[in-house]
Amino acid sequence: MRLMSSYTHRPADVSQMQTRSISNRKTKVQLRDFSQPYQRGAGVQGLLGAFPNILAGTEFRALVRAVVAAKARRRALIWGLGGHVIKCGLSPVLIGLMREQYVTAICLNGAGAIHDFEIALCGSTSEDVEQELEGGEFGSSEETCVWMNEAAAEGAMSGLGYGEALGEYIHRYPSRFPHRAASLLATAYSMRIPVTVHIALGTDTIHNHPSADGKALGQTSLQDFRLLTSLVGDLHDGGVYVNCGSAVVLPEVFLKAVSMNRNLKHPLEGFTTANLDFFQHYRPVQNVLRRPTQKSGRGIGLNGHHEIMIPLLAAAILESDGHNEES
Numbered sequence: 001m002r003l004m005s006s007y008t009h010r011p012a013d014v015s016q017m018q019t020r021s022i023s024n025r026k027t028k029v030q031l032r033d034f035s036q037p038y039q040r041g042a043g044v045q046g047l048l049g050a051f052p053n054i055l056a057g058t059e060f061r062a063l064v065r066a067v068v069a070a071k072a073r074r075r076a077l078i079w080g081l082g083g084h085v086i087k088c089g090l091s092p093v094l095i096g097l098m099r100e101q102y103v104t105a106i107c108l109n110g111a112g113a114i115h116d117f118e119i120a121l122c123g124s125t126s127e128d129v130e131q132e133l134e135g136g137e138f139g140s141s142e143e144t145c146v147w148m149n150e151a152a153a154e155g156a157m158s159g160l161g162y163g164e165a166l167g168e169y170i171h172r173y174p175s176r177f178p179h180r181a182a183s184l185l186a187t188a189y190s191m192r193i194p195v196t197v198h199i200a201l202g203t204d205t206i207h208n209h210p211s212a213d214g215k216a217l218g219q220t221s222l223q224d225f226r227l228l229t230s231l232v233g234d235l236h237d238g239g240v241y242v243n244c245g246s247a248v249v250l251p252e253v254f255l256k257a258v259s260m261n262r263n264l265k266h267p268l269e270g271f272t273t274a275n276l277d278f279f280q281h282y283r284p285v286q287n288v289l290r291r292p293t294q295k296s297g298r299g300i301g302l303n304g305h306h307e308i309m310i311p312l313l314a315a316a317i318l319e320s321d322g323h324n325e326e327s
Contacts, residue, residue, distance in 0.1 A: 029054060032053075033052055033053040033054050034052055034054075035050050035051060035052040035057070036049060036050050037050065038050040043319065044315045044316055044318075044319040045319050045320070047316075048060075048061060048064070048316055048319075048320070056302060056303070059300045059301070059302060060302060060313075060316070061316075062272075062298065062300060063240075063242075063272070063274050063300050063302070063313070064313070064316045064317055064320050065320070066238075066240050066272040066298070066300075067102060067240050067242075067317050068317060068320050068321045069238060070238055070239055070240045070272075071101055071102055071321070073238050075234065075235065075236075075237065075238040075239035075240070075271075076104050076105065076231060076232070076234035076235045076239035076240070076241075076271075077102055077103055077104045077105075077239065077240050077242075078104060078105045078106070078107065078228075078231060078232065078235065078239070078240070078241045078242070079094065079097075079103055079105075079106050079107075079242050079244065080106075080107045080108075080241065080242065080243040080244065080246055080250040080251075080254065081094070081106060081107070081108055081109075081112050081184075081244050081245060081246070081250075082108075082109055082111065082112055082244065082245030082246035082247070082250065083109065083111030083112045083114065083115050083245070084245040084306060085112065085244050085245045085306050085310065086112050086115035086116050086119070086125070086184070087115045087125055087126040088306050088307045089307065090306060090307065090310050090311070091116065091119065091182055091183070091184050092182065093310055093311050093314050094106075094184060094310070094314075095182075095184065095187050096314065097314055097317070098184075098187060098188065098191060098193060099191075100318060100321075102314075102317055103188075103193060104193065104194075104231070104234070105193060105194045105195070105196070105228070105231045106163075106184060106188055106193065106194070106195045106196070107163075107195070107196045107197075107198060107224075107228055107250060107253070107254075108163065108184075108195065108196070108197050108198070109197075109198055109199070109200075109246050109249040109250055110197065110198070110199040110200065110203055110204035110206075110249075111203075111204060112197075112246075113148070113162070113163070113166060113185065113197045114144065114148065114204060114205065114206065116183050116184050116185050117144065117147075117148055117166060117170070117183070117185065118141075118144055119179055119182050119183055120170050120177040120179050120180040120182065120183035120185070120186055121143060121144070121147075121176065121177055121179070122143075122179070123178075123179040123182070141205075143176075144205070144206060145205070145206045145208070145209035145211060145212075146209065146211050147169065147176070148166065148206045149206055149209060149211040149212050149213060149216075149217075150169070150211065151165045151166050151168075151169035152165060152213065152216045152217050152220050153213050153216040154169070155168070155169075155216070155220045156213075156215070156216040156219045156220050159223075160220065160223070161196060161197070161220050161221075161223040161224035161227050162196075162197040162199070162217070162220035162221050162223075162224050163185065163188075163194070163195030163196045163197045163224055164189065164194070164195065165220055166185045166195075166197065167185045167186055167188060167189025167190075167195060168189060170183060170185060170186040170189070171186060171189055171190065194227060194231060196224035196225070196227050196228045196231075197220075197221060197224055198221055198224060198225060198228075198249055198250060198253045199217060199221045200249055201214060201217065201218070203249075225253060225256070225257070228253065228254075228257050229256075229257040229260045229261060232254070232257040232258060232261055232268070233261045233266045233268060235268065235271040236266070236267050236268045236269060236270065236271060237267075237269070237270045237271070238270060238271065239271045239272070240271065240272045240273070240274070241254065241271065241272075241273045241274070241288070242273075242274045242275075242276065243273070243274065243275045243276070243277075243284050243288045244275075244276045244277070244306060244310065245276070245277055245306055246284075247277070247281040247283060247284060248281075248283055251283040251284045251286075251287040251288050252283060252287060254287060254288055254292070255287035255288075255291060255292065258291075258292045269295065269296040269297060270296045270297050271292075271293070271297045272293075272297060272298050272299075272300065273288045273289055273292060273293055273297070273298070273299045273300070274288075274289075274299070274300040274301070274302065275288050275289055275299075275300075275301050275302070276302050276304070276306065276309050276310065276313070277303065277306075278303065278304065278305060278306075279303065280301045280303060284301075285301065289301055
């Protein structure tokens with residue numbers, strides 16, 4: 001039995017389709033851009049050479065070149081770090097970059113400052129939130145709360161920003177902070193590298209404590225915003241801003257710092273921004289990668305685990321710079 005279709009439309013007649021030679025077609029991928037097999041013993045440079053010149057392979061190498069060039073031209077290299085970067089054990093990698101002059105400033109959110117402070121204090125951080133929340137003990141560590149709030153209060157009286165106040169506090173009480181060598185706050189303070197801390201009141205555990213002084217916290221963090229605004233001005237013509245692990249606070253702060261520079265008629269064009277995170281969230285994409293560089297410069301988004309991406313990036317930067325010097 002032969003069935004007849006009840007549809008009113010019939011399949012298109014494609015017998016007259018117009019074709020063209022593949023040689024006349026514009027294509028996005030060329031064999032010359034393909035990856036190359038890694039050669040045993042080739043090191044980090046060999047690994048970079050093994051990346052395809054496609055998508056993230058191209059972007060990763062572009063970021064490495066931008067960082068190396070910024071150092072050579074004495075332009076700003078600002079690293080924005082969320083708390084996850086610190087508690088994933090990456091401070092030694094970043095301290096290594098600081099010592100090699102690939103960091104001119106660091107900005108932290110409140111969580112990043114807390115994790116760094118606790119590492120300096122006791123060599124451990126990151127509470128078991130689910131377990132401690134049940135009994136209301138989450139965020140109740142006495143030393144963290146009292147001493148960080150004390151540093152903010154004393155910093156406010158001395159006219160310091162929050163980041164500098166925390167670094168100074170750690171250095172003033174060495175017996176309290178036996179692990180300060182692993183602290184970004186402490187190392188940056190000793191190296192005179194600015195650290196700014198940008199808080200949102202109520203988001204950080206130390207704000208629960210009776211010692212929290214909103215006036216001191218607000219004053220020192222506002223001063224840090226204005227300091228960051230000044231630092232962001234040095235991104236002009238070749239600087240690099242890298243946002244790692246902050247999905248909301250630091251991208252918002254960075255965008256306002258960019259706007260303030262332009263409002264004050266300071267030149268701010270031709271710089272590179274990057275966002276390194278497991279996902280490309282809305283605010284980093286818009287406020288770090290796209291909006292600040294929409295007329296000039298470049299925004300680079302790289303997806304991956306910080307505990308792999310940041311050591312890889314650091315190694316590539318160091319080896320690329322050394323390779324350039326040798327050549």
